Amino acid sequence: MTDNKKGLNTICTHEGELEDTLFKGAVSPLYMSTSYEFEDVDVKRYPRYYNTPNQEALCKKMAALEHTEAALIFGSGMAAISTALMAFLQAGDHVVLQQTIYGGTYHFAVSQFEKFGISYSFTSGWEVEDFEREIKPNTKVLYLETPSNPLLTITDIKGVADLAKKKGILTMIDNTFASPVNQTPVDLGIDIVIHSATKYMGGHSDICAGVVMASQEHMDKVWQTGICFGGSLSDYTVWLLERSIKTMAIRVKAQNENAMKMATYLSQSKDVDKVYYPGLVDHPGHELAKSQMTGFGGMLSFELNSDIDASLFFKELQLIKPSMSLAGIESTMLSPTQTSHSLMSAEDRAKQGIKDSLIRFSLGIEDIEDLIADIEQAIAKVKSMTVTA
Structure with a gap:
């Protein structure tokens, strides 16, 4: 064999x-x-x-x-x-x-x-x-x-x-x-x-x-x-x-599944302006991804509405870790402009379409319901701060 x-x-x-x-x-x-x-x-x-x-x-x-x-x-x-x-x-x-x-x-x-x-x-x-x-x-x-x-x-x-x-x-x-x-x-x-x-x-x-x-x-x-x-x-x-x-295939398939569910949820949220995930049918590369990939991956990015402060959102997360790097079994988020692409000039980031509001989301293997609940409570807290202010 x-x-x-x-x-x-x-x-x-x-x-x-x-x-x-x-x-x-x-x-x-x-x-x-x-x-x-x-x-x-x-x-x-x-x-x-x-x-x-x-x-x-x-x-x-x-x-x-x-x-x-x-x-x-x-x-x-x-x-x-x-x-x-x-x-x-x-x-x-x-x-x-x-x-x-x-x-x-x-x-x-x-x-x-x-x-x-x-x-x-x-x-x-x-x-x-x-x-x-x-x-x-x-x-x-x-x-x-x-x-x-x-x-x-x-x-x-x-x-x-x-x-x-x-x-x-x-x-x-x-x-x-x-x-x-x-x-x-x-x-x-x-x-x-x-x-x-x-x-x-x-x-x-x-x-x-x-x-x-x-x-x-x-x-x-x-x-x-x-x-x-x-x-x-x-x-x-x-x-x-x-x-x-030894466990990579099992882990990644679970992360694929979580990412697809999360991308679907975020794309339907009134608090999110845009979601980047090739598994979504409206992603411009969806059909091509289907032809050359066997799974759409555990990574996605999204942009919060402009009235939601991303830095405050990170601080209110309780389960998802605001952390650098990606692909661990735990779910993490980060701001590319502050981390992975911080060495690029603002002009070059703009050429790529990387906004300050962009959040990169690495899905882990937690229960998807818990991850969604964490995002919802964090957004709710940020909104309440805005109203109070």
Whole structure:
């Protein structure tokens, strides 16, 4: 049975396991050593070389999840993103990046590329034609993110991949918001898949990690750059991440269900101006999302009415946590302008459509009735303050 034919839960649970040959334990043993023998061994192991026993085992699981030949684990999502980009770009090259991307990726591009003589363009939108308009003779990489952070825009993955192949250009995608549970971009023609494994793969808001997955040929280049940048992950965190992934499919499917119910509720609320969620039939990317995703994800964003103070709303929440990051089993909300996209200028945020009133909502696995009740009581309290004032 090949990895691609195994069920998702089976891959999450069993792929890349390390056998406990000494005590026959049910879980992978943890090897904490940072120093290994170098004589008379098949592999000269060193943590920065991404080849300790736990690192190698987890990389097998990661590759199986995204249907790739190989993977590498990094210390954060940004370590994975920056290493992947720098592995395939050099002075004189050009990269096209989707307009609607994670703020950290945007900041990396505008603050670092010029130092290395790399030019870049941001698309004016997220359609295939928007990518094509920005391609130059020296373009080497097309970089996309779908669903995007924080507005949940949907990009035609196969369309961009086909365009890139026709032009002889490499494609990279940030698949964090979808997770491998909802979307496997390599099956649609993408070359390199990147995740902040801190999010759905970790799933418990207690580890920081990133991962790059691709063909062995591409991953050899990522490895050559990675060992120079030194963004490897400690084996204890690797072990925790391997443990967490075992329940990823179950967690994400529950979060998908909660997000769909929550988006439906918010879209019908008189206190909400707009909801961004690809599962809603009036979302402009709904049909495309249906064609390339197996679930619409656990993330949504919404805008409160202008007469409801978002900062006061955050303070009145009792169950949902106003907290940075996303994709944990607990539901969280944040203001992108104050957190994930704070390094962008107000002008650039406006170009993406990110307003100060926008709230990004990561659905957890709580009972949806309790989450809705928390939102309703918080809004009611804010309204009562306004009336009193």
